Amino acid sequence: MGDRDSIGSGPAPLDASKLKVTLSETLKPLQPIETLRFGQSFSDHMIVANYDPETGWSAPEVKPHGPITLDPACSCFQYGGNVFEGMKAYLGPDGKARLFRPDMNMRRLERSCGRLALPPIDGDVVLELIKCLVDLERRWIPKESGYSLYLRPTVIATRPGLGVIASDHAMLYILASPTGPYFQVLKPVSLLAVSDNVRAWPGGTGGHKIAGNYSPGFLPQQAATAKGYDQILWLFGDDRRITEAGAMNFFVVVKRDDGDGVDLITAPLDGTILPGVTRASCLALAGDPEFQKESSLRLHPREMVYTMSDLAKWSSEGKLLEALAIGTAVIIGPCNRIGHEGKDIVLPGAGMGPVGTALRKKILDIQEGRTEWKGWGVVCP
Structure with missing residues (x-):
């Protein structure tokens, strides 16, 4: 039958x-x-x-x-x-x-x-x-x-x-x-932070990879492009919480007050954030002593709620060092400025910073078979 x-x-x-x-x-x-x-x-x-x-x-x-x-x-x-x-x-x-x-x-x-x-x-x-x-x-x-x-x-x-x-x-x-590479030239992208449209909401489907999550972002993306920005930084709630960048996860690198390296910060998986494979890999690498030793970086991965006010404060204090868009297609891409309510937060440097560079290199080395790492690379027979 x-x-x-x-x-x-x-x-x-x-x-x-x-x-x-x-x-x-x-x-x-x-x-x-x-x-x-x-x-x-x-x-x-x-x-x-x-x-x-x-x-x-x-x-x-x-x-x-x-x-x-x-x-x-x-x-x-x-x-x-x-x-x-x-x-x-x-x-x-x-x-x-x-x-x-x-x-x-x-x-x-x-x-x-x-x-x-x-x-x-x-x-x-x-x-x-x-x-x-x-x-x-x-x-x-x-x-x-x-x-x-x-x-x-x-x-x-x-x-x-x-x-x-x-x-x-x-x-x-x-x-x-x-x-080939998602961006033909790996140059920094600019982000327009928006809160009048939202990518996802509590109890919705933002934590799943479904087609309906994507097309509602096309119109806001066109508006951002018309204003001279490459991608959208999606905000949520009255406190303007940071969620994702376009169809990618979003990370920032922030200098710690105690001088013990830097925090690698991204939004928590609260149902509005896609649990990206590259996202999880970056967090795991950042907290791994072996990776920290080989990259000469002292990293503290953190999943936490943070807002546009936090970004502005960290930037004004000189603590906001890198902003990264992360996903399967792009792997890791740098962001150079974030526009919000007519003002730009400008990131230091002209390209990828040391944290983004080290993470991208390690992930590519694993993906392309130049190094073995905890069984992450799966050979196809």
Whole structure:
């Protein structure tokens, strides 16, 4: 009966061992790396599986990258039942492809699906499928440092009908896109702090990676660009709490009063902040004695509520040393000024500071296989 293992066993779980492979008859030529732009080019193949409430998950299939066919009444179009992940495969000096802490992405994918009441999905099985796709598309991974194969596992609600209820149908698809640095030149970005629009709110979905979190930010982003700023710094509440920068986590480096190094500060995971993989990695590295020794930095990672008033005070006292935008696509990028209510907070220096530089180098070394670190780099067979 469909993908049921036996009569009465319930809907079939997603099963990577049932992967079917339909290869493209003609492979695309590889692009010169200097022409790669984030998310604009795709590899030859993708993986697709469908969930039906009666039979469960279909056998996943590798197939040529191309359009999918959906009923126009599907829940994904009508009510935004869409979640996704962003992760990268890097090619190491040993020729092996590596993923960076993919277990964190998979747990987040499971939580996101749960938050939108999508059919349950096993992230460990999704990871096995991702590894299969990476292995198949290995030729698409650029060898140069800073380049990678971006992976976008996505789950969408496919229940056909206009009833305002949770979707009991779903589609999983996994795309692969060769990409270069998110910013073509790693130069500091400027931020416009805004509070009239908010990215997330308590009890909402800001702590999950769902499609509906992103499009409401496009209009404020256009307004920020028109005023000469690169990205938005999202504020929340009457006290103007700092949350995120654009679609990235946000950190600041602040000199300590006791002279014992610096604080690396970011907002706590209170449900309004996306639990980013790079965010967690920066916090873990900052608190690690081995990393502090090799980087000659004395760091104190802190997750705490802080506000625009705090930023202004630290800046006026000469304590605000760095501001960093952090995420899978950009890894770590420096910020040079923050606009708020007609005034700019200007960060010292003309580029990345020592903390951002050390964190970025270490994470890239792990991602690109130049160093092993606590099992964070996962080799794709």
